[in-house]
Amino acid sequence: MLNDSHLATAALDRLVAVLGEDAIYVLASGARDPKEALDTILMRRGYAYTAAVQGQPHTRMTTHFEGWFVEMARALAPTAPPVWVPMMEVVREKVTLELGARGLRSLFSSKPSEKEVARVKRYGSLAVRVLRAVMASDGSLDEEERTTIAAVISSLGLPEADANALYAEAPVVAATLEVYGELDPAVAHAIVRGAWLAAAWDTVDAREEQVIRVVGQKMGVSSDELEGGRKDAIARVDGRRKAGLAAVDAIRYVLSDRCPGLGVQLGALAGTLMLPRRWREEALSAIGQGAPVALARRHSGLESGERMEVLGVAWAAALVDDPTVGRRALLRARWERVAEDLGEDDPAARELVDRWMGEALAGVARTLQ
Numbered sequence: 001m002l003n004d005s006h007l008a009t010a011a012l013d014r015l016v017a018v019l020g021e022d023a024i025y026v027l028a029s030g031a032r033d034p035k036e037a038l039d040t041i042l043m044r045r046g047y048a049y050t051a052a053v054q055g056q057p058h059t060r061m062t063t064h065f066e067g068w069f070v071e072m073a074r075a076l077a078p079t080a081p082p083v084w085v086p087m088m089e090v091v092r093e094k095v096t097l098e099l100g101a102r103g104l105r106s107l108f109s110s111k112p113s114e115k116e117v118a119r120v121k122r123y124g125s126l127a128v129r130v131l132r133a134v135m136a137s138d139g140s141l142d143e144e145e146r147t148t149i150a151a152v153i154s155s156l157g158l159p160e161a162d163a164n165a166l167y168a169e170a171p172v173v174a175a176t177l178e179v180y181g182e183l184d185p186a187v188a189h190a191i192v193r194g195a196w197l198a199a200a201w202d203t204v205d206a207r208e209e210q211v212i213r214v215v216g217q218k219m220g221v222s223s224d225e226l227e228g229g230r231k232d233a234i235a236r237v238d239g240r241r242k243a244g245l246a247a248v249d250a251i252r253y254v255l256s257d258r259c260p261g262l263g264v265q266l267g268a269l270a271g272t273l274m275l276p277r278r279w280r281e282e283a284l285s286a287i288g289q290g291a292p293v294a295l296a297r298r299h300s301g302l303e304s305g306e307r308m309e310v311l312g313v314a315w316a317a318a319l320v321d322d323p324t325v326g327r328r329a330l331l332r333a334r335w336e337r338v339a340e341d342l343g344e345d346d347p348a349a350r351e352l353v354d355r356w357m358g359e360a361l362a363g364v365a366r367t368l369q
Contacts, residue, residue, distance in 0.1 A: 008365070008368040008369075011052075011053045011054070011055070011364075011368060012053070012361055012364065012365060012368070013322045014052045014053065014055065015049055015052045015053050015360075015361065015364060016319065016320070016321075016322040016357070016361065017052070017060070017062075017320050017321065017322065018048060018049060018052045018058065018060055019049070019319075019357050019360055019361070020316050020317065020319045020320035020357070021060055021061035021062060021068075021316075021320060022041050022045060022048075022061075022072065023038065023041075023312070023316035023319075023353055023356065023357070024061065024266070024269075024270055024273070024313050024316045024317055025041075025061070025068075025069075025072045025082075025273065026038050026041055026072075026076070026080075027309055027312035027313045027316060027349075027353075028084075028247070028270065028273045028274045028309065028313050029076060029080065029082035029083060029084065030082065030083030030084055030309070031076070031080040031082075031083075032080070033080070034308075034312065034352060035352060035356070036079055036080065037076060037079060037080035038352070038356045039356075040075065040076060040078065040079045040080060041072070041075055041076065042356070042360055044074075044075040044076075044078075045071070045072075045075050048060075048071070049360075049364070053364060053368075059071050061266075061269055062265055062266070062269065062320075065269060065272070066143065066147045066150075069147055069151060069273075070147065070150045070151045070154050071154070073085055073088070073151035073152070073154060073155050074098065074151070074154040074155050074157070076155075077091055077096045077098040077099075077155040077156075077157065078096070078098045078099050081096075081155060084197075084240065084273075084274070085148060085151055085152065086131055086148060086152070086194040086195070086197045086198035086201070087127045087128070087130075087131050087152045087190075087191070087194035087195075087198075088152070088155065088194070089190040089193055089194055090123065090124070090127045090187060090190040090191055090194055091152075091155050091156070092190070093123075093184070093186050093187050093190050095119070095120050095123045095124050095127070095156065095187060096120060096124070096155055096156050096157050097112050097116065097117060097120050097156065097157035097158060098155065098156075098157035099112075099157075117158075117159075120156055120157070120158065121158060121162055122181075123183075123184070123187050123191075124152075124153075124156035124158065124166075125166060126179065126191065127152065127190075127191050127194060128149060128152055128153055128156075128166050128169075129169070129172055129177060130177070130191055130194075130195050130211075130212075130215050131148070131149060131152060131194065131195065131198055132149055132169070132171045132172070133171055133172055133173070133174050133177065133211050133215070134195050134198050134199055134208050134211050134212060135148075135149070135171075135198060136171035137171075137174075137205070137207040137208050137210070137211045138205040138207050138208055141171070144277070148198070149167075150167065153166050153167060174210070174211040174214040174215050175214060177214075177215060177218065179215075179218040179219055183219055183220065185220075188219040188220060188221055189221060189225065189229070191215075191219065192212065192215070192216050192219070192221050192225070192226060192229050193229045193232070193233065195211070195212045195215065196212060196229045196230050196232070196233035196234075197233045197236070197237070199212065199233070200230075200233040200234050200236075200237040200276070201237060201276045201277050201278070202276070202277035202278050203278045204230070204233075204234065209230070212226070212230075213226060237276045237278070240274070240275070240276055240279075241275065241276065241279040242299065242301070242302060242306070243274065243302060243306040243309060243310055244271060244274035244275035244276070244279065244280075244283065245275070245279070245282070245283050245299065246299035246302060246306075246310045246342065247270050247271070247274050247309070247310045247313045247314065248267045248268075248270060248271040248274075248275070248283045248286075248287070249283075249293045249298070249299065250310055250311065250313070250314035250335075250338045250342075251263060251266050251267040251270055251313070251314050251317045251318075252264070252267045252287065252293045253293040253295065253314075253334060253337075253338055254314050254315075254317065254318045254331055254334045254335050254338060255267075255317065255318060255331075256292070256293065256334070258321075259290065260290070262317075262320065262321055264287055266317045266320065267287055267317075268284055268287050270313055270317065271283045271284055271287070274313075295337060295338065295341040296341075297341060299341070299342055300341075300342065300343055302342060302343075304344075307339075307342050307343070307344040307349075308344075308346075308348065308349045309349075310342065311335070311338065311339055311342070311344060311349035311350065312349035312350075312352060312353055314335060314338060315335055315349060315350045315353045315354075316353050318331040318332075318334075318335060319353065319357060332350070335350060
């Protein structure tokens with residue numbers, strides 16, 4: 001029994017690491033209801049959690065970031081498509097088959113109707129083609145751009161043959177992009193907003209802007225709406241800088257005795273998740289230099305939701321290496337100093353992560369007895 005107990009403990013230790021990393025993604029995704037998003041991940045990433053418990057290969061943030069990013073985007077597609085991934089607003093317009101059948105049909109089958117498949121294929125393909133055209137307009141696609149495109153395609157939930165065909169497509173020139181038939185105005189506007197977000201992520205280039213304006217006109221989006229989408233995307237990306245920098249510093253402070261090590265790795269990966277490319281070098285260069293983090297109200301002024309996001313991400317990172325009771329107390333003390341520095345006295349972010357992870361681990365532990 002002692003040996004079995006050791007095996008069970010080792011299995012749960014492996015699971016803690018995966019849960020912590022997944023929680024970082026969820027809490028960094030901008031979900032309106034973080035608890036619902038975490039519960040969604042628990043159900044839809046079950047295959048990875050089973051593999052972790054069994055000691056089998058599985059995709060993780062710290063071992064295969066790009067593949068993990070794509071899997072996480074797909075897992076969140078039905079309830080909380082990540083706000084900061086371009087074109088996920090299109091997915092929120094129910095342009096995904098990950099939702100399954102709806103209405104009366106769902107009582108008899110989980111398979112979506114042919115009409116639903118056709119709608120997702122049409123609108124989803126258009127969104128991907130626009131995204132690829134924008135990203136390729138200022139040069140060849142890089143790894144991050146290809147990963148973003150893969151995440152959007154995966155989130156559509158298309159049949160494998162259709163998804164593979166979309167993956168294999170070459171970028172199209174905006175002038176030759178086919179926009180046929182009448183479009184749902186909400187989807188057209190979501191595509192335009194997704195295109196602006198992709199362009200603004202690393203500073204809007206004149207070539208990207210030209211693509212978006214040509215595509216917008218083809219889809220019947222007015223000039224005023226196009227300009228409004230542009231301004232909104234730039235403002236959102238600029239605003240994202242503060243929360244992203246705060247999250248990187250929070251992780252590095254809480255895990256300051258894991259630098260170099262997990263504090264550096266998780267800080268850099270969280271920065272990649274949360275920081276727009278135009279602002280990322282500022283944070284990642286500080287990590288590379290190994291400069292210590294000083295709490296001096298540098299990140300004051302965050303909105304309440306942003307503070308919750310930053311503190312949730314920091315606490316999830318703190319739990320990745322399954323700290324002992326004593327170490328957990330030390331990490332919590334550091335976390336509380338970060339919270340105080342941000343002007344937050346509500347422990348809700350930490351409690352949300354603790355409760356979710358505790359319930360997940362208890363459920364698995366019962367199966368190991």
